[in-house]
Amino acid sequence: MVNRTWNRNVLSTVILGILFLGFSTTWSKEVLTNHWYVELDGDGGVESAKLVAKRTGFTYVGPVLGSSNEFHFVHSAVPNIRTKRSIGHTRLLKAHPKVKRAVQQTGYLRVKRGFKPKITGVPVSEIKLKLQSLDEDKARAVNVKIDGKSPTDPLFKKEWYLKNVGQSGGIPGLDLNVEDAWAQGFTGKGITTAIMDDGIDYLHEDLRHSYNAKASYDFSSNDPYPYPRYTDTWFNSHGTRCAGEVSAARDNNICGVGVAYNSQVAGLRMLDQPFMTDLIEANAMGHVPNDIDIYSASWGPTDDGKTVDGPRNMTMRAIVKGVNEGRHGRGNIYVWASGDGGADDDCNCDGYAASMWTISINSATNDGQTAGYDESCSSTLASTFSNGKSTLRDAGVATTDLYNNCTTTHSGTSAAAPEAAGVFALALEANPNLTWRDMQHLTVLTSKRNSLFDPYLKHHWKYNGAGLEFNHLFGYGVLDAGAMVDLAQKWKPLPERFHCTAGSVKKEMKFGTEQPIELKIDTDACVGTENEVNYLEHVQVFVTLKASYRGNVVMFVTSPMNTTTMVLSQRPNDDDHKNGFTRWPFMTTHTWAENPRGLWKLQISMAPGKNNAMDTGSFFEWTLILHGTKDAPYDKQVVDGNKHTKLYKVKRVHEAMRKA
Template identity: 85%
Template sequence: MINRRWIRKALSGLAIAVICLSFSTTCSKEILTNNWYVELDGDGGIEAAREVSKRTGFNLVGPLLGSSNEFHFVHSAVPNIRSKRSIVHTRKLKAHPLVKRAIQQTGYIRTKRGFKPLKGIPVSEIKLNSPELEKLIDVNIQSHQPNDPLFKKEWYLKNTGQSGGIPGLDLNVEAAWALGYTGKNVTTAIMDDGVDYLHEDLRHNYNAKASYDFSSNDPYPYPRYTDTWFNSHGTRCAGEVAAARDNNVCGVGVAYDSKVAGLRMLDQPFMTDLIEANAMGHMPNDIDIYSASWGPTDDGKTVDGPRNMTMRAIVKGVNEGRHGLGNIYVWASGDGGADDDCNCDGYAASMWTVSINSATNDGQTAGYDESCSSTLASTFSNGKSTLRDAGVATTDLYNNCTTTHSGTSAAAPEAAGVYALALEANPMLTWRDIQHLTVLTSKRNRLSDPYMKHHWKYNGAGLEFNHLFGYGVLDAGAMVDLARKWKPLPERFHCTAGSVKQETHFATEQPIELHIDTDACKGGENEINYLEHVQAFVTIKSTYRGNIVMFITSPMNTTSMILSQRPNDNDHKNGFTRWPFMTTHTWAENPRGRWKLEISMAPDKTGNVDTGVFYEWTLILHGTKEAPYDHQVEDEANHNKLYKVKRLHAYSKA
């Protein structure tokens, strides 16, 4: 007999999902799922969890991050989207003598970056071995280059000026390949909507052991079929990393001998903390790199980031993954354009992740690119040419190819591919080594801001950076060359430099300026003389949150805009509560001295006067006591490829 009451509940939940997905980044009503976090009393392990599952009618999905007392449970009789808490089911769990805590999981939205709804013809109309594909390729492929039919369309690998690009503006992967590095023995997990592991260009480079479907809870993360090709996102990203070479199929990946794992977790109306955490902590000793081309909705008004368990997974990954060397988490910086700021995205702005922005094939920033001070470097998304080949060429669903992949979604997997090359060159690189190598080997090349708002500058340590592009475009050849000779870094510390706690009012045309004088924990166990990341934890409210603008200036006079104007953010209640604004612009600087925080209210288009209240600023410094680059130049004193390292070596001796 059909349970009509259950059907009504399910339809009600579906209606909530449709409304939330269509009109808002966050629902005004809390959304609950049929997932529960369960903590057991003691370390009974999986057998105790099975006993709880059996007695309560819940399904045991598995442990959280390999824990012996924290587990993921699901109840199949509860709709996976509902507006009210399932108090009866939670009580049933809590009533079991082995259960210490049971928390029903809240649902929230995570969106793919770079996906645009299809209009008219499908994006993936380029069929393998079809006459249309043959028209798109140059049949005179040189013998020393890959014979893959779309290689000449992959301008991000080798830019010869095709599709209106600038010759030489690419990832310089051929130099890395010429050194013999192609990504062997490195696995990148594509955390997305699934991977077409049957694709001819991916199936031999697919790591089935390290793959999992967190949406369906099985080991087969194949994308769910839709007639709009909506779930092609992960397959496209996977091809950028590891599409096979010289098989006459599609193009070639940045690290074409590396492996990709599929972690399907995006294909559902609402994300949960448990799903994110388990995906980011999945087989951390088998997966080297986690690539994420998604995040909170890029609407210019959302302020969101990883929840507690997800944060635990990331921190555990960088500290314990890869047998202690640390997993590398690569994140797309965001597609919210000039009206958004990726420092409001807690994933991209995390110091544990590598935030990657994108550039076009002519060296400019794309219209959808967000900017922020936490961006470390850039790769490529698409060109501004009207030619369809200006997109990123890669694999697509059902053994197809595409030349129209785009967005910072395309940028993050390219970076993951470059890091796979570096890890093959030196398997002992840590997560910090990857970030240092990124800073030292990225290039300004021909990157520029077409609107002339963000100029290239040198920080106090002599490193050139840009608010849009970070330290420049990744250079695979330079990175693997430096990586193979790289020596371990000094130990990293963090230092609480000081706090300002006072209620201070500000308004349009009435900015405020705050200062923290610090010795950077000099003389203590966590003394810092050379910076890596800097975090400003700020608590502030205003009548229009999107008009708050903040700059931080270091003692070496490097100024970073840690929050730009976001015209669409009309919040007037929540503000920011100890939100960790982060900058990488002061990398390798000495942090000792006076730090300045400037807070202003940008005028809006209506001419209204907005007001705000500042409550708290805490400055956290991360870096090393010892000079990080002195020992890197001992055998390379006359090697001009280490120009940045040598310059910083000279700085550290000054």
């Protein structure tokens, strides 16, 4: 089976060339590592690469994305962190007759989301296995009834995100509705989720039976054993906590239970090092793509409200290859935590969360609000849960912890992404033929508004032109596992996806705090061509501009069906005045299923700065790219109007659009 994701894969090549030319980071000096990308002439193969490494004094690490002529080398005599390029070592490689190209790898920061280390020497988790024989008084105090069908794991009573009955100050019924999916017979059996993180405690009693050793690897140490490195602060507990959310065992009297408790988890240890490299990231995201179904990432560029950064070239290649070829052509599912930068950051400045190839997940609290650390952006597709507003210690996410321990304090969007991965594992068991696009459509159509709301009343729930309700904070709502597996079972293949370059505006224009500008593109959405798009999925707004204070730039895009979405919000901490944005791909999912034909508008303004400072900017270019289908995506879907009201509604809208 071949996933015809792109029309001749043209756009993949285009985006790889232009996507991240203008990123900026918080580091003023370039950091170099002792890792090299080496390309050999022809299909040299592994043995040739090993020979080249040996003769040049390097250590052979492995192929890049399974290539026969691209390889990863390391030089032990070069410091793993330095500020100057090792020109001599690069020349030595290039002088070898079989070496076509050699590039020393730049180092950059990638940060775990939601991790708050404790004081040195004080364990992060205090819930030992010996405490799990909860006495009856404590069990009654939790106020969760075990009905004979619910898991008997001792911490299940605290897993309000799985079954919310009001514990820890939550709203009853505000949960992932996993028991409905379990009741339909789906528990994640046969599905593997890779936790790309700081390792997994695969010896943990709640994880060892679900651990997929074959699909695991340690990219920090280059061995097959991704066990977390010990620190006094338990800094490397992050991956183990995420793994437990997905596949902690059921009814074994240990910790809690995972969303997809019969699924497997693989550990891809790649975060535990001073600086990330493009090669390590790429190889982790492309590791055994036919054995791994879902890749879960709870990390990204620094959430400081001023970083604009994303995947480099090799990593982009890995993701594109994954969605096109992974899972034997159905496409790997990449789940991303949207970010913990709070209201002063925007996840559209994170090239991972804002990628149309990933499913960006935000978090909600147990009482339906947005957490203080949540970022908002138009690329967020849906939400799960992180922690509660309650002062109770166990209002966080209950899951596995290092060294056979448990915790009830896991939080942040770090906790949200693995929950989503667990729900997707349930859906893949219900229908193993689902593609990466199917999963995004199912997410849009089955997520629920439920009781989610913005306590600050800045972001209201709205309907787009196709009748789909969305929110700038929560995307299309909270995942509903029961509804997703129900629809997944009868899901029909989608029409082929195309891309259309709708138009560009290239001219220099000044804008400022009191001088907003509006740009327009009138498009036929490539009608009559091989790239015709009549029903939208993702919309990308590639923008080039500079400003005296980048963080005060605010942008909105309005579709022909009059859906206005904020593609960039104010980021008060971003004081950049040199780099701006260079063809940065701001992305929105808010126009999903709309007809793209007609007038698109881009509004750019400068929000007042500190002390009402008046800032100015220069706009240079806007390119609008539409992604979607020529044929109606849901015509073949069998729908029960009582069960799947969103799908029923959008099908009616599409029928009306065709008649008009």
